[in-house]
Amino acid sequence: MKKGNPYGTHRVIEPAGVLPQPAMKINNDFSEIYDNEILVDVEILNIDSASFTQIKKQAEGDENKISEIINTIVNEKGKMQNPVTGSGGMFIGTVSRIGDALLSKISLKPGDRIASLVSLSLTPLKIKKIIEIKKDIDQVKVEAQAVLFESGIYAVLPDDIEPSLALAVLDVCGAPAQTARFVKLNDTVVIIGAGGKSGMLCAYEAKKRVGPNGCIIGIEYSDRNIEYLKKLNLCNHILKLDATDALDCYNNIEKITSGKMADLVINCVNIQNTEMGSILMTKDKGIVYFFSMATSFTKAALGAEGVGKDVDMIVGNGYTAGHADLTLNILRESEEIRKLYGEIY
Numbered sequence: 001m002k003k004g005n006p007y008g009t010h011r012v013i014e015p016a017g018v019l020p021q022p023a024m025k026i027n028n029d030f031s032e033i034y035d036n037e038i039l040v041d042v043e044i045l046n047i048d049s050a051s052f053t054q055i056k057k058q059a060e061g062d063e064n065k066i067s068e069i070i071n072t073i074v075n076e077k078g079k080m081q082n083p084v085t086g087s088g089g090m091f092i093g094t095v096s097r098i099g100d101a102l103l104s105k106i107s108l109k110p111g112d113r114i115a116s117l118v119s120l121s122l123t124p125l126k127i128k129k130i131i132e133i134k135k136d137i138d139q140v141k142v143e144a145q146a147v148l149f150e151s152g153i154y155a156v157l158p159d160d161i162e163p164s165l166a167l168a169v170l171d172v173c174g175a176p177a178q179t180a181r182f183v184k185l186n187d188t189v190v191i192i193g194a195g196g197k198s199g200m201l202c203a204y205e206a207k208k209r210v211g212p213n214g215c216i217i218g219i220e221y222s223d224r225n226i227e228y229l230k231k232l233n234l235c236n237h238i239l240k241l242d243a244t245d246a247l248d249c250y251n252n253i254e255k256i257t258s259g260k261m262a263d264l265v266i267n268c269v270n271i272q273n274t275e276m277g278s279i280l281m282t283k284d285k286g287i288v289y290f291f292s293m294a295t296s297f298t299k300a301a302l303g304a305e306g307v308g309k310d311v312d313m314i315v316g317n318g319y320t321a322g323h324a325d326l327t328l329n330i331l332r333e334s335e336e337i338r339k340l341y342g343e344i345y
Contacts, residue, residue: 001100004034008149011124013078020079020149021122028078028126028147035101036150038108042093044164045070045120045140046171049197049270050293051082051089052138058084063133070140074127081121087293088120089138091146092157092167102150113163115170116146117153117324137168137345155324161331168345169327172198174316175268175291176205176330177323182264182287182314183209188257190281192243193268194218194235195225197345198291202266203234204330204337217256219243232336243269246276253281267292275300282311291316 004010012018013025020026033039047055047070059065074080081088092115095108108114116123124147132141148154155170157163175198183189189206193199195218206216218235220226221242229238237256241249253261261283267274267290275295278288288311290300300313331338 001033001035003101004036004099004150006036006150008122008124008151010034011078011147019122020124021119024077026078026124028074028124030124030126030145030147033097033099033147035099037099038095038102038148038152038154039097040091040093040114040116040146040148041096042091042125042142042144042146044092044167045080045089045142045144046091046167047080047089047138047140048082048085048087048119048171048293049138050085051087052135053270054082054084056135061135063135066133066135067130070130071127074125079120079123079125085293086121088123090116090118090120090167090171091123092116092163093146096145108156113157114154115157115167116148117155117170117173117319118148119318123148123152139164139167153319158328161328162342165331165341165345166328168197168341169201169331170324172201172291173323173327174318174320175266176201177320177326178289178291178314178317179205179266180209180326181320182289184263185209185211186213187263188215188217188260190217190219190253190262190265191268192219192266192274192278193270193292194238195220195222195229196268196270199266199268200228200232200234200337200340201327201330202268203229203232204334206266207234215257217253217262219249228340231340243267243274243277244271246280249277250280262286264289267295270294272296273299276303276307279304279309279311280307282309284310285312287312287314289314289316
């Protein structure tokens, strides 16, 4: 077997010298694998929410057009990286082969079912057939293959959680794990998109940590998602707001908090132009956590400067140590969340 680079640069076709994520095109020929790669037979792609929303809009909801767009992206790039949003997603599949250099380093073996915990935007992928588009939950059933690099992270699928449900929550497992890191006792926490997949998990973790004197404020625009939040009883307040209307968001949170504003704002939405709403709802010296891949960090940085807001803005890193276990344990701890997610996903 050929020797591979730990970060997968051996698969980069263009431009030379970059890592697989920013590369325009990578090699998805799996007739041979490198000595530090894991070849996986892929069953389901979980497309990043911002990406799938954009693709659905471009395809006008037509499933055949959605399939065409996905196939075009993968054929051109060798990976599933939306050229508009730049984001990818993740997959579940069965390990097919393991490179010689990894055999003694990992406990994984052929036949194990895993979920990738690195983005499809850097993962070599070859789709043989798209079997089904599940456009309501951003999932695509496929016959495909993918490669994980030596540096790639993954989770062996648990026996006690249905695979498509595990995939759905593992896709956003960085968000509740980061929430657990940032939330402190007695905090006021605002979650934008609190009734979405990542938002509900964040709300659960936040509620565990703020204590009886803390406050969780969930912001949603979707009536359906507001009903989900009401069922879970995780928020002290649920507001129906358009997160792109920064002043309306500010006015509502100012009223609820008596002008103190939020210690932490977590942005989980998949639409653009919510940066200023997030910033204005945050108190000075507070934290804004942008988990949303629709975030423009130019708008966030210059916008905060423009309104004189001294806040810490955190990029939504999808990886945090222990994030997979923490998120799967939410499904084990909360019967209400598991039941609701089971119905949705």
